[in-house]
Amino acid sequence: MTSTEEVARLSHERREYKYGFVTDIEQEFASPGLDEGTVRFISAKKQEPEWLLEWRLKALRKWQEMTEPTWVFLPYGHPPIDYQAISYYAAPKQAPKSLEEVDPKILETYEKLGIPLSETRALLGIEGGPETPAEARRAVAVDAVFDSVSVKTTFQEELKKAGVIFCSMSEAVREHPELVRQYLGSVVPYSDNFFATLNSAVFSDGSFVYVPKGVKCPMELSTYFRINARNTGQFERTLIVADEGAEVSYLEGCTAPVRDEHQLHAAVVELVAMKGAYIKYSTIQNWYPGDETGKGGIYNFVTKRGICKGDDSRISWTQVETGSAITWKYPSVVLQGDRSKGEFYSVALTNLRQQADTGTKMIHIGRDTKSTIVSKGISAGEGQNTYRGLVQMNKGAHRAHNYTQCDSILIGDKCGAHTFPYVDIRNPTATAEHEASTTKIAEDQLFYCTARGISEEDAVSLLVNGFCKQVFSELPMEFAVEANKLLAVSLEGSVG
Amino acid sequence: MTSVMDQPVGILTHEPAPAPAWVQAFRTRARDGLSGLPTVRDEAWRFTNIAPLVGTNFVTESASQRQVTPGDVAELRVPELDAAVLVFVDGQYNPGLSDTRNLGAGVVCTTMEAAFERHAQLVQAHLGAASAEHDDPFTRLNDAMLSAGVFLYVPDGVATARPIEILSIATRTAEPVAAHPRNLIVVGKGAGATVLEHYVALDHGVVYLNNAVTELIAGDGSRVEHYLLERESEQAFNISTLAIRQGAEAVVHSHTVLLGGAIVRNNVVPVLAGERGHCLINGLYVGHGDQHLDNAMRVRHAAAQCESRQYYKGIMNDRSRGVFTGRIIVDKGAQKTDAIQTNRNMLLSDEARVNARPQLEIFADDVRCTHGATTGRVDDEAVFYFMSRGLSEPVARAMLVYAFAAEGFDRMELVPVRRLLAQEMIDKLPMARGLSIEV
Numbered sequence: 001m002t003s004t005e006e007v008a009r010l011s012h013e014r015r016e017y018k019y020g021f022v023t024d025i026e027q028e029f030a031s032p033g034l035d036e037g038t039v040r041f042i043s044a045k046k047q048e049p050e051w052l053l054e055w056r057l058k059a060l061r062k063w064q065e066m067t068e069p070t071w072v073f074l075p076y077g078h079p080p081i082d083y084q085a086i087s088y089y090a091a092p093k094q095a096p097k098s099l100e101e102v103d104p105k106i107l108e109t110y111e112k113l114g115i116p117l118s119e120t121r122a123l124l125g126i127e128g129g130p131e132t133p134a135e136a137r138r139a140v141a142v143d144a145v146f147d148s149v150s151v152k153t154t155f156q157e158e159l160k161k162a163g164v165i166f167c168s169m170s171e172a173v174r175e176h177p178e179l180v181r182q183y184l185g186s187v188v189p190y191s192d193n194f195f196a197t198l199n200s201a202v203f204s205d206g207s208f209v210y211v212p213k214g215v216k217c218p219m220e221l222s223t224y225f226r227i228n229a230r231n232t233g234q235f236e237r238t239l240i241v242a243d244e245g246a247e248v249s250y251l252e253g254c255t256a257p258v259r260d261e262h263q264l265h266a267a268v269v270e271l272v273a274m275k276g277a278y279i280k281y282s283t284i285q286n287w288y289p290g291d292e293t294g295k296g297g298i299y300n301f302v303t304k305r306g307i308c309k310g311d312d313s314r315i316s317w318t319q320v321e322t323g324s325a326i327t328w329k330y331p332s333v334v335l336q337g338d339r340s341k342g343e344f345y346s347v348a349l350t351n352l353r354q355q356a357d358t359g360t361k362m363i364h365i366g367r368d369t370k371s372t373i374v375s376k377g378i379s380a381g382e383g384q385n386t387y388r389g390l391v392q393m394n395k396g397a398h399r400a401h402n403y404t405q406c407d408s409i410l411i412g413d414k415c416g417a418h419t420f421p422y423v424d425i426r427n428p429t430a431t432a433e434h435e436a437s438t439t440k441i442a443e444d445q446l447f448y449c450t451a452r453g454i455s456e457e458d459a460v461s462l463l464v465n466g467f468c469k470q471v472f473s474e475l476p477m478e479f480a481v482e483a484n485k486l487l488a489v490s491l492e493g494s495v496g
Numbered sequence: 497m498t499s500v501m502d503q504p505v506g507i508l509t510h511e512p513a514p515a516p517a518w519v520q521a522f523r524t525r526a527r528d529g530l531s532g533l534p535t536v537r538d539e540a541w542r543f544t545n546i547a548p549l550v551g552t553n554f555v556t557e558s559a560s561q562r563q564v565t566p567g568d569v570a571e572l573r574v575p576e577l578d579a580a581v582l583v584f585v586d587g588q589y590n591p592g593l594s595d596t597r598n599l600g601a602g603v604v605c606t607t608m609e610a611a612f613e614r615h616a617q618l619v620q621a622h623l624g625a626a627s628a629e630h631d632d633p634f635t636r637l638n639d640a641m642l643s644a645g646v647f648l649y650v651p652d653g654v655a656t657a658r659p660i661e662i663l664s665i666a667t668r669t670a671e672p673v674a675a676h677p678r679n680l681i682v683v684g685k686g687a688g689a690t691v692l693e694h695y696v697a698l699d700h701g702v703v704y705l706n707n708a709v710t711e712l713i714a715g716d717g718s719r720v721e722h723y724l725l726e727r728e729s730e731q732a733f734n735i736s737t738l739a740i741r742q743g744a745e746a747v748v749h750s751h752t753v754l755l756g757g758a759i760v761r762n763n764v765v766p767v768l769a770g771e772r773g774h775c776l777i778n779g780l781y782v783g784h785g786d787q788h789l790d791n792a793m794r795v796r797h798a799a800a801q802c803e804s805r806q807y808y809k810g811i812m813n814d815r816s817r818g819v820f821t822g823r824i825i826v827d828k829g830a831q832k833t834d835a836i837q838t839n840r841n842m843l844l845s846d847e848a849r850v851n852a853r854p855q856l857e858i859f860a861d862d863v864r865c866t867h868g869a870t871t872g873r874v875d876d877e878a879v880f881y882f883m884s885r886g887l888s889e890p891v892a893r894a895m896l897v898y899a900f901a902a903e904g905f906d907r908m909e910l911v912p913v914r915r916l917l918a919q920e921m922i923d924k925l926p927m928a929r930g931l932s933i934e935v
Contacts, residue, residue: 073540395846410861413828423852423869428843431872438858438865 030089046170059190060297063335072357075384088202114485136494155352162218165210187270187307195266199235206236211246222251238269242277249280267302280482287323294353297325302330308340316343318474322490335369342371345471350383359389364397364462375406379415386418393430400430408438461488507674510556512641521680522747526639539924543819543851544790550734554674560667571595572696577912579659587675604649611647626711630765634735638676638709645678654687666697679710683718690721697729705733716743728756737763746772751908754781754789763789768802779808783816785931790819797830804839809904825856828859837867894927
């Protein structure tokens with residue numbers, strides 16, 4: 001539990017949104033607007049092969065025919081997005097070629113973000129990183145993405161020893177084109193949906209991970225995303241492939257500066273788990289949420305999907321969503337292999353005038369596939385929190401099973417909590433259970449705490465923490481601590 | 497939003513019978529708001545494709561090939577139920593087959609057309625008060641076609657002496673008939689009523705459409721029980737909407753059973769508008785062959801301290817498909833709401849399919865709302881238990897399916913209705929025939 005003093009300190013920082021600083025470095029932009037020229041510009045900037053440019057152009061042409069979907073449940077609505085006013089590419093002017101060339105300002109930025117010291121050291125190129133094997137196991141390899149460009153990836157050497165490829169998407173296109181070409185768009189096709197198609201046309205950078213057969217990735221992999229420049233969108237693309245029997249755990253964190261206008265973040269994440277592989281993907285999303293009146297903040301419209309391609313594979317999504325003006329995403333799992341498993345653990349908090357419409361999709365194709373969904377929604381202030389999810393059991397999904405639990409709590413009388421699950425069963429041996437509840441914080445529990453001298457605010461924080469425990473326990477250690485703090489801070493001021 | 501069909505739809509061009517100017521105005525308002533019939537692109541109709549309905553060339557009236565006799569009525573209505581009965585044959589009221597006597601002092605039970613003339617003030621005061629809540633093209637179409645149906649008025653403090661059965665009989669006609677029955681039930685303060693809507697067919701291969709809307713205005717402290725027994729021809733289309741507006745401390749029970757029809761859509765749309773109201777929505781849908789049975793519930797808590805309970809169960813066999821959409825809406829200010837919704841489905845075959853959408857939309861903080869949905873088949877362990885006690889597997893399965901269904905009709909107060917449904921279920925489960933079941 002986070003104490004009141006700590007909350008006070010942290011929330012003071014948050015009042016201006018702790019991560020709301022702007023780094024003043026020279027950047028190179030694509031002029032705002034989107035047409036074939038923009039796509040060619042991005043592709044040329046990144047010196048991409050012909051096939052990738054073609055793929056981008058195909059996506060662009062498809063996108064131009066599409067209309068923005070409107071089914072998302074946003075009680076406050078949102079001002080329309082002018083896609084021609086966004087700059088689709090922003091990059092630090094000096095592309096870093098070696099550690100020494102990384103702009104110190106960028107490194108400063110990541111320091112402010114609280115990336116652990118060992119990684120900052122590594123980012124700075126200072127010798128003396130973790131030495132002992134015990135320390136190395138706790139280490140986290142970081143790929144930092146600043147606006148459109150991946151700045152630096154740490155621990156490359158150690159990963160290489162294990163045979164793991166972890167690099168920026170641009171680098172992967174250059175160094176491992178055969179792998180990228182095989183898997184890019186294989187889970188989220190370029191024509192999947194409006195925002196994924198837009199991403200396919202203009203994606204700037206992102207991370208690429210390949211874990212070869214039988215390899216258990218020796219450390220946690222992590223990406224920090226940062227939107228810095230004004231009037232830019234961030235369109236990163238992450239692709240993670242775990243070959244037969246491989247295992248990998250991946251963390252993602254995001255921040256952005258305080259801006260009065262809304263900024264678009266339309267990322268795509270694709271996960272491929274082959275036979276017996278296990279991918280664990282954790283997100284702590286803390287984009288700038290806007291202010292109490294709903295001014296500014298990030299539109300977080302992201303497509304995340306994993307496929308359990310081989311038998312006995314497993315994909316697990318864990319997300320803690322506390323930021324963004326609007327969060328609209330459904331990390332999904334396609335359970336194709338027999339006996340494969342999909343998991344989704346989510347905590348979504350909406351405060352201020354934040355709106356979230358998030359959940360998951362579990363598509364059961366293989367036999368004896370299992371999925372578990374645990375979603376915890378917390379609404380405070382004037383926040384509107386929606387869980388939307390699909391559980392689909394196809395004809396061949398014999399004995400497939402789903403368990404869904406989605407609980408919401410409401411703090412204050414100006415917020416809303418909504419639940420829209422979809423269950424589609426086409427196999428009589430498949431079973432699906434869905435449970436949902438919506439309540440306010442139990443008064444008797446609150447009374448119990450306050451009667452024992454715990455302040456009301458601490459008691460609420462304690463109870464909300466208990467409410468989220470099932471999800472937090474899925475997070476890697478460092479993230480769980482961070483999530484705890486983030487939650488306490490985000491809730492500050494919502495009581496009384 | 498409604499997407500307009502590519503080709504013009506016949507039923508949208510139908511003209512209702514002449515009526516007083518105020519009725520005409522009500523119809524015109526509705527027609528102006530009607531841009532077309534829904535498609536699967538409309539979220540509310542996503543799982544129900546009405547293309548076969550749209551592709552049928554309906555007429556408003558067509559000669560029947562068979563006269564309905566009092567004997568037919570006796571056979572078709574709920575057996576052993578002492579009820580007043582209003583009989584409609586292919587959408588037209590048949591006074592000779594109806595009996596509306598002995599309902600109680602001051603109770604008005606007549607046709608809608610008669611009420612337009614004799615109870616214009618009462619009808620005008622309540623017409624549309626509940627149905628306006630239901631934003632659906634078929635409800636607007638029913639508004640626009642408003643003419644046939646039943647008007648029931650129960651004054652304050654009076655309870656109807658007998659239940660009222662509205663029996664709609666479909667016969668074989670020269671051309672498929674589209675009817676738009678419209679019932680308006682107004683129950684006064686502290687009053688009580690029991691109404692059954694009963695849809696049956698004389699002939700089981702007949703194509704027709706019943707697009708019915710029933711408005712129920714339940715006054716403060718009233719107690720109303722409504723039954724929808726849908727036993728249409730298996731080629732027919734039935735779209736039924738029950739729109740309820742209930743006052744403070746009113747208790748309303750809605751029971752729905754869907755058994756017949758090719759494509760059926762059952763909408764139940766209550767608004768709990770007064771404090772401390774209670775609403776029970778109980779339903780059972782049993783499909784086989786290629787039947788498509790769609791249920792859409794939308795319970796709105798607009799006042800504080802109300803309770804709502806939704807219990808819907810589906811049993812799907814062969815290639816049939818069941819759909820359940822249940823939404824609980826809690827308005828800002830509807831504090832201390834207590835809402836529960838459960839939907840349980842049983843699949844009996846490899847080709848059957850169920851779509852469930854239990855939904856919560858909550859804008860107040862001091863509430864207790866839960867929903868649950870399950871889908872599966874007969875529990876193998878329970879089958880094993882019965883088999884270990886000497887029952888054969890098919891009989892054990894039939895018993896378990898029956899028990900699953902029976903939970904639904906055990907909530908009904910009218911014993912004759914329960915008996916009828918028990919018989920219907922047993923007929924659908926050949927292995928259960930030998931069982932002695934007490935209702």
